[in-house]
Amino acid sequence: MDYIIIIFIVILIIWYFNSKKNKLVNNKPAIEISAKKNNISIEKEAKVEENIEAEKKIQKPLRKEIKEYQMVGMKYQNLNELNIGFFKGKASSILHSEDPNCIEIKNEDEKILGYLPRGNYRLHNAINEMHNGEINIWGDLGYNDYYDSWFGIVYIPIGLDEKVINDLFKIIDLKNENISLLENKKELSNEFYFKTFDNYYEILKTLKNVPKKNYLDISYPLNVIPSFSKKLESESDWGNLIKLSNYEILINELNEKYRNTTLKRIEKARLNYDDKRNT
Numbered sequence: 001m002d003y004i005i006i007i008f009i010v011i012l013i014i015w016y017f018n019s020k021k022n023k024l025v026n027n028k029p030a031i032e033i034s035a036k037k038n039n040i041s042i043e044k045e046a047k048v049e050e051n052i053e054a055e056k057k058i059q060k061p062l063r064k065e066i067k068e069y070q071m072v073g074m075k076y077q078n079l080n081e082l083n084i085g086f087f088k089g090k091a092s093s094i095l096h097s098e099d100p101n102c103i104e105i106k107n108e109d110e111k112i113l114g115y116l117p118r119g120n121y122r123l124h125n126a127i128n129e130m131h132n133g134e135i136n137i138w139g140d141l142g143y144n145d146y147y148d149s150w151f152g153i154v155y156i157p158i159g160l161d162e163k164v165i166n167d168l169f170k171i172i173d174l175k176n177e178n179i180s181l182l183e184n185k186k187e188l189s190n191e192f193y194f195k196t197f198d199n200y201y202e203i204l205k206t207l208k209n210v211p212k213k214n215y216l217d218i219s220y221p222l223n224v225i226p227s228f229s230k231k232l233e234s235e236s237d238w239g240n241l242i243k244l245s246n247y248e249i250l251i252n253e254l255n256e257k258y259r260n261t262t263l264k265r266i267e268k269a270r271l272n273y274d275d276k277r278n279t
Helices: 002-058 121-131 162-182 190-207 224-234 238-244 248-252 256-278
Strands: 065-070 085-093 103-107 112-115 134-144 149-158
Touching (some): 149 162, 162 190, 190 238, 238 256
Antiparallel strands (some): 085 103
C-alpha cells in the first residue's frame, strides 16, 4: 500500500514540473511573436513613409509655364467686397502645421486671400527651388451670395525667367488700364481713346514673348472703334479720323458691317481734309 502511495506521489511531482515547463515554453513564443508583430508594424510604417518620399523624388518636376489653380480657405480671411475681382500678389511656400506643402496667396497689400489645396508638393518644391520661396501671381476672387461662399482662381508663372514674368505683368497692367479708361467712354477724351489703341498694340507686341497665351485675356471691345469713328465724324475731326486708319488690326477685327462703316468714315475724312487744305 505504501509503495502505491509513493508511486502516486512521484507521478504527481513529475506531472507538476512538466506542466510548469510547458507553460514557460508556450509563453516564450507568444512574447516573441508579439515583439515580431510590433517590429513588422514599425517596419511597415517606415516602408510606407520611405515609399512616399521615394515617390516624391521620382515625380517629374513641374513644366515651366503658367499654371492655373483653384483657391481654398478664403472664408477664414475676413474678406469683403473690396477684395472681389482681379488681384495681383504673391504665392509663398510656407510652413503650416496642417500642410507641410502649404502655399499661401497674398495680394499686393500683403493681405492673405487664401491658400492652394493641400498636397501641392511639386509646386511647393518648385517655388522654393526656382523662386526662393515666393513668386508673383495674379488671379480673380468672387463671392456667391446664395451659398455665402468665396471662390477664387490664381495663375502662377512657375519657372519662367524674370523678363518673361515682367512681360506678363506688363500685358496685365496695360489691359487693366484699358478697362479703367473705357469704363466711362462718354467722358473719355480723344487722346485717351488713342491711348487705349496704343496699349492694345503694345499688348500684341509683348504677347509674342510669353508662353501659353490662353491664360491672358487681351481682347479689346469691338464696339469702341465704330462708336469712336462716329464721334469723330460728328465733330468733323477729320485729322483724328485719318489717324484712326493707323490701327488697321483693330479695324479688321470688326465684322463686315462695322468695318465698312468705319472705313467709309475714314475715306470721308480724307476727302474733307484734302478739300480743306486746297481751299
